[in-house]
């Protein structure tokens with residue numbers, strides 16, 4: 001199955017749903033998404049003054065959690081949707097937000113102690129380039145934490161059936177959420193994703209599954 005993931009289409013879609021994004025995420029995940037994000041970030045052993053970048057930061061959840069865990073961390077969030085960034089800025093303090101494309105990051109090699117990406121890669125047309133960029137800007141020995149949908153098991157299928165019903169009831173952006181399901185269905189399962197990351201030079205440090213494997217987190221080391 002192939003479908004349009006052109007940057008223009010993705011950017012427009014996230015601009016349209018930005019105001020309702022957090023509400024709908026909480027609804028879809030039955031309010032577990034914040035806990036999952038928190039547990040994922042906890043794996044990184046962030047230290048004061050670590051330089052961290054949240055790729056495809058959207059409305060800023062991962063950046064905000066990093067700051068809560070380590071207030072002295074130097075956190076930047078980058079995303080190409082100005083509307084998602086507006087919501088992020090309203091929710092946070094002491095985080096730098098930058099509008100930009102994660103497939104062409106404006107940083108020298110070996111800049112960051114950690115790079116994190118939550119629910120982003122699935123939406124990127126040139127995902128390979130985004131992973132190469134996440135690797136390039138990371139310091140040797142640094143961690144890349146990736147979080148997204150995982151196994152396509154029975155629970156995941158229940159999710160695929162429930163989402164359209166919830167979107168019809170609670171949002172006016174039905175097409176954005178049919179996109180979400182399609183993007184989820186063609187996204188590699190964690191085993192294959194880890195191989196893709198390894199092919200770019202990363203080593204697996206830890207994998208953690210949530211919600212019976214429907215969501216999966218990988219910590220990769222450069």
Ligand SMILES: C[S@@+](CC[C@H](N)C(=O)[O-])C[C@H]1O[C@@H](n2cnc3c(N)ncnc32)[C@H](O)[C@@H]1O
Pocket residue numbers: 007010011014055056057058059060061062078079080081084100101102103117118119120123124
């Ligand atoms: C599903 S949201 C995830 C937001 C947030 N990380 C979270 O965990 O809730 C995906 C985000 O990726 C951004 N995005 C997709 N492709 C991008 C690209 N090439 N460069 C920068 N941002 C991108 C979108 O604008 C959107 O805000």
